Amino acid sequence: MSDLLLSGLLALYPAQFRREYGAECARLLRDRFREESGVMARTRLCADVLKDLVFGVPLLYASRRRALVEARPVQAEGAITRMADELRPSLGALTCATALSAVAFGCMMGWFAHVRYAREAGFLRQAQTQTPVNKFHPSSMRLASFSMMQQPVPAPAASMPPSVRDATASMVDAINTHTIVMFGETHANKQEYAWLCSLVRDPSFHARVDDIVVEFGNSLYQKSVDRWIAGEDVPIAQVEKAWRNVIGSVGPVSPVYAEFYHAVRESNQMPGSHKVRLLLGDPYADWEKIKDAEGLGPFITHRDEWYAQVVNDEVLAKGHRALLIMGAGHFRRSNGPGFIEQKLRSSGADPYLVVFGTNVVGTYDDVDPRFDSWKTPAIVVLVGNWVGDLPAIPVLTGGTGQASSLKMAAAADAMLYVGPRDSLTAVNVPASELENSEYGKEINRRLMIQMGRTMTFTLPAETQQFQRPASQQVAAGNVQRFPQAQAPKSIHDPLPPRPPSQ
């Protein structure tokens, strides 16, 4: 970072503060400039500096003024003049501030405009050329920005049509261009998991991805799953503990997850195939030893933290390329990246986020016909088109969640669409397999620990994925309300040490 720029910035600070902390401030900015490379990081740095100038520096002046007045309530004329001199920035500093602000603001706007344009254009271009692109080079960015100035003003994003692409081809492109691709799923969805299973069997995708990290896998059983996924003969009763014993699920675990495990194992049997590892991202709670809510508490509150640690330790630290699968609520952005994405970005990753979405754009009955012509399963990039401009919560929840100001383009990079909301189904363990079975009894034991109640198994093997919101059913008297369980005290405890993997 140039000394001239730093001097200009520091000239804006009160003289006393500059004398005391000027060198430290300059060092801090140099450190950030050195360590935060890349388009997004530098843009963020610019924004932080601007914000600091607008909000932090006036506070310094106010604080200094208060200190001087309180310390010397009665001033001689000369002293007042000196005090005013110290508090008033020089003409040079003000000029510098104006110039710096204009330049920084211009750069930031240019960057934002370019990043929006380049992500959309770059992603689509890869679809045509199939050429991996790792990063946007700063020099090419400048050229692209210049060329953008010569283009006609684009139409508003809300009216631009999206590029609807084959979902598998899009994911192959995404894993080619990003070491981490995050997929925010909708639990138990039949159509979504049918596509995910086909994705892992796709040779282009399989050859490129090293690890698949899943929420629906208790990491206590990583050793068994590693052996089984690699093709070894491990008793299925041992392997299925991985997906049946997750702590993130409070009911019977949908069979779609078992199918996904099988799909990964089968894909690893392809001749000459690169081996994909299935990493289990749920904390290592041992249900066979948990007897009450206190035993479960520490695991429940650290689920995201543990998932991020698995990715950091087993993927990023090894230089691997991975698909991350977790419920969309854990991954979707809101006022910036969520907890897990933040952790990964602070480790140097630049994840690409795809979320499962529907054709519902408002209340439950507010279905958008523009989705009807899409060939499914499809993925659309969300920047610069009307899909990105839709309210995120109804789209992501099939109309069961209320719209907020969050738009799809702010919630994720791209959206998977597998069909109209009313065609989507959830796969359940049917009641006939749970009644009077050992698994059914165990589910009710866990429910009693977690929720303070048991359940009667009534679901058939397949049900509608998104049912009308409970609030509307309550009005019709169709929903039974249960008291909420008390949180155990142990939820504030740290994760206990990890036992040996089974």
Added chain:
Amino acid sequence: MPRRKLDPLPSVAFQILLALADQPLHGYAIMREVAEQTAGRTRLGPATLYGSIQTLLEAGLIEEVDAPVQEESEDGRRRYYQISAAGRKIARDEAERVAGVLRIARAKKILRGGYV
């Protein structure tokens, strides 16, 4: 004067005290620690960071300490700060206040979804 500026304890000052709870840190390390603590939501600029450090020093809640012997960067020694006993007490009081607010929010079901 400083006491009034820190009553109630501003969020940034609280975050800095928390960042220093484990070990003495220099300014840049404090900034990173605060960013980590807040999942990236708070990245302190120089004016905000050192303005708060100055206020905390004046209030006696943190103190400047010698840099570790091995710390000698290419542009000279950095200034390190550590939390004082008074700072630790203020941070604990603030944490208990926040915990109380959380308890109320849970009781009133403002925090949705219980603990699951």
